Amino acid sequence: MKTQAVALEPHAVNAQSYALQELTFPQVLARWAQRSPHKVFLTETASGRSFTYGELNAWTDRVAHALAGFGVSRGSHVGLLMGNSAEHLAAFLAISKIGAVSVPVNTAARGELLRYYLAQSDCETVIVDAALAARLQEVLGELPLLRRVLVLRTGEEGESGIEPGAGMAVADFHALVDAAPAAAFVPPVQPRFCDLVLIAYTSGTTGPSKGSMLSQAAALTYGTSAAEAQGYRASDIFYVCLPLFHNNALLAATGAALVCGASVVMSRRFSVSRFWGEIRESQATITNFLGAMSSFLWSQPPSPADTDHCLRLVSMAPTPKYAAEFEQRFGLRAMNNYGLSDYGMVTSFTQWDPRDKLGSIGRPRRGVQIAIVDDDDLELAPGEVGEMVLRFDDPWRGTMGYYKMPEATLNSRRNLWFHTGDRGMQDADGYLYFVDRKKDCIRRRGENISAFEVEQIICTHPDVADAAVFPVATPANDEEVAAVIVAKPGASLDELQLVEHCQRNMAYFMVPRYVQFRASLPTTMSQKVEKFKLRQELEAGLSQAWDREAAGVVLAR
Structure with missing residues (x-):
C-alpha cells in the first residue's frame, strides 16, 4: 500500500511551506494580508465588488466582532443558508476566527430536509439570505436549539418575515457588522489546527445525510495538497461558479487560492451563456467542472473565440470521453481531483501526466495512502476492481468522522482505513480509475443525492406504500433520479401529486425526473429491493416511465 507523490512544478507555490500547526484560516489569511495587503483576493462578477487580502482580513475581523457580540462563541455551530457572495465567504472566515463551527446548508434545501440539517448539526445561529428566509421561517418552530438569526439583505427584498420571539434574536447582517468595532479581532482562545471548523453534509447511503467534521487543518489541506499536486501559482485566478456550500468551491478552489496567495473571481452560479464571457473578462486561469458542466459547454457550437481566454487548467470530474478533444478545442489542459467530503481530496491527475491516461483519477497525493481491497479488506493486485480505501500519513488531514454518528464513523474506518464505498482499479503504472459506486447514491449535476433520503420523504405521503429510488444514466455523462412507487390499495395518487x-419537502435537484407506479417491487429472499433490476429495465426504455421534463413540469428553486 504505497504512496506516490506528484511532481511539483518549478514555478508553483510550495504548499509544503505550511507546517501542520499553521493550518488555520486566521493564520493563513493573516499571512497573506501581511505579505500582499494590496493584492486583490476576491472579485464578485455580479456586483463588481473586489476585496484585497488586507481588506478581507480587516472585514472578517469586524464580522467576527459582530458575531461574537451577537452571542456566537467558541465551539458554537452556525448554519449558513446563503448563496455565493462575499458575505458568505466573510461569514465563514469570521466564524473560523472565533473558533466556532460553520454548517453550510444547500440553498435548495427546504421543509423536512432543511429542518434535518439544522437540527442534526445543533445550530444555535443561522445566517440566511433574505431571499431564503421564508424557507427558514417554515421550520423555525421545529428547531428548539436555534437562538439567533442574522438576515443578509441585498436591498432588493422586502421584509424577511422572521420576527424576534421568546428566546429568538433576529438582526440584520450589515447593520450588525457596521456597528461592530473596526479593531483586530482577538479571541479569548486562539483557534488551533485540530479544532473543528466545518460540518459538511454528505449524502446518506443506507441512512440520513451525515455531517462530516473537518478540522481547520483538514479543510485547508484541500488547498495545500491541490496546490502542490497541480502546480497552482500565486499569479493564478480561480473562477468559482460552483456553490460555496460545497467543499469543492469553498475548499478545493477558494481555499486553494487562499493558501497560494492567489485570487478568486466568484460567480453566483454556473451559466452556459455567461461562462466564457466571465472567464475572458476575469482573465481566470483555473476552474473546476462537476457533473455535466463540461458536456453543456462541449455541446455549444464551435467558435473562433473558443481559445480566446486565459484558462490553463480545468478540473473535470468525471473526466468525459472527449476530454482530449476538449483540451484541443479550448486550448487548455484537463486535470482531475478525486476525493469525498466524507474524508478529503486524495488523488490528482495533472497536466504533466500522460494523455493516454486521461480518464484516470490520477495517483495519490503526497501523504496519502490508497489501496484497492476486496470485501474482506484484503488488497487486490493491479488491474483488479475493488473498493478504494484511504488514509493520510498525518493526523488531522482527513475528516474527524460523522457528527453524532459514532457507529457510522467506526464502520467507515474499519481496519484503520477509510472506506469510500467507491469501486476502483489501479493499473500497473499506479494510475487509479473510478469504476462505480458500491453505495446507494446518485450523482446529478455535481450534487450527491441520497436515494435513501428521497425514499424516506416519498414514503411520508399518505398514499405511498413503498418506494425505490435509484439513478438512471443519461447521454450527457450524468445521472437522473428515478423512482418506482407502490401506492396503497385504493389510493388515487398520480405522478404530479407525488x-x-x-418539491415541498426536498431540494429541487432531488425531485425524481422519472416516475413509475408498480404493484410491487422486486426483492431478494431477504426482502432487499433489487434496484439493479429496476434500473436495467428503465434504462432499456425510459419511455416506460413518466418523465417530469417531458410533461413540462418546472420545479421552483
Whole structure:
C-alpha cells in the first residue's frame, strides 16, 4: 500500500511551506494580508465588488466582532443558508476566527430536509439570505436549539418575515457588522489546527445525510495538497461558479487560492451563456467542472473565440470521453481531483501526466495512502476492481468522522482505513480509475443525492406504500433520479401529486425526473429491493416511465 507523490512544478507555490500547526484560516489569511495587503483576493462578477487580502482580513475581523457580540462563541455551530457572495465567504472566515463551527446548508434545501440539517448539526445561529428566509421561517418552530438569526439583505427584498420571539434574536447582517468595532479581532482562545471548523453534509447511503467534521487543518489541506499536486501559482485566478456550500468551491478552489496567495473571481452560479464571457473578462486561469458542466459547454457550437481566454487548467470530474478533444478545442489542459467530503481530496491527475491516461483519477497525493481491497479488506493486485480505501500519513488531514454518528464513523474506518464505498482499479503504472459506486447514491449535476433520503420523504405521503429510488444514466455523462412507487390499495395518487409532495419537502435537484407506479417491487429472499433490476429495465426504455421534463413540469428553486 504505497504512496506516490506528484511532481511539483518549478514555478508553483510550495504548499509544503505550511507546517501542520499553521493550518488555520486566521493564520493563513493573516499571512497573506501581511505579505500582499494590496493584492486583490476576491472579485464578485455580479456586483463588481473586489476585496484585497488586507481588506478581507480587516472585514472578517469586524464580522467576527459582530458575531461574537451577537452571542456566537467558541465551539458554537452556525448554519449558513446563503448563496455565493462575499458575505458568505466573510461569514465563514469570521466564524473560523472565533473558533466556532460553520454548517453550510444547500440553498435548495427546504421543509423536512432543511429542518434535518439544522437540527442534526445543533445550530444555535443561522445566517440566511433574505431571499431564503421564508424557507427558514417554515421550520423555525421545529428547531428548539436555534437562538439567533442574522438576515443578509441585498436591498432588493422586502421584509424577511422572521420576527424576534421568546428566546429568538433576529438582526440584520450589515447593520450588525457596521456597528461592530473596526479593531483586530482577538479571541479569548486562539483557534488551533485540530479544532473543528466545518460540518459538511454528505449524502446518506443506507441512512440520513451525515455531517462530516473537518478540522481547520483538514479543510485547508484541500488547498495545500491541490496546490502542490497541480502546480497552482500565486499569479493564478480561480473562477468559482460552483456553490460555496460545497467543499469543492469553498475548499478545493477558494481555499486553494487562499493558501497560494492567489485570487478568486466568484460567480453566483454556473451559466452556459455567461461562462466564457466571465472567464475572458476575469482573465481566470483555473476552474473546476462537476457533473455535466463540461458536456453543456462541449455541446455549444464551435467558435473562433473558443481559445480566446486565459484558462490553463480545468478540473473535470468525471473526466468525459472527449476530454482530449476538449483540451484541443479550448486550448487548455484537463486535470482531475478525486476525493469525498466524507474524508478529503486524495488523488490528482495533472497536466504533466500522460494523455493516454486521461480518464484516470490520477495517483495519490503526497501523504496519502490508497489501496484497492476486496470485501474482506484484503488488497487486490493491479488491474483488479475493488473498493478504494484511504488514509493520510498525518493526523488531522482527513475528516474527524460523522457528527453524532459514532457507529457510522467506526464502520467507515474499519481496519484503520477509510472506506469510500467507491469501486476502483489501479493499473500497473499506479494510475487509479473510478469504476462505480458500491453505495446507494446518485450523482446529478455535481450534487450527491441520497436515494435513501428521497425514499424516506416519498414514503411520508399518505398514499405511498413503498418506494425505490435509484439513478438512471443519461447521454450527457450524468445521472437522473428515478423512482418506482407502490401506492396503497385504493389510493388515487398520480405522478404530479407525488412531485408536488417531493418539491415541498426536498431540494429541487432531488425531485425524481422519472416516475413509475408498480404493484410491487422486486426483492431478494431477504426482502432487499433489487434496484439493479429496476434500473436495467428503465434504462432499456425510459419511455416506460413518466418523465417530469417531458410533461413540462418546472420545479421552483
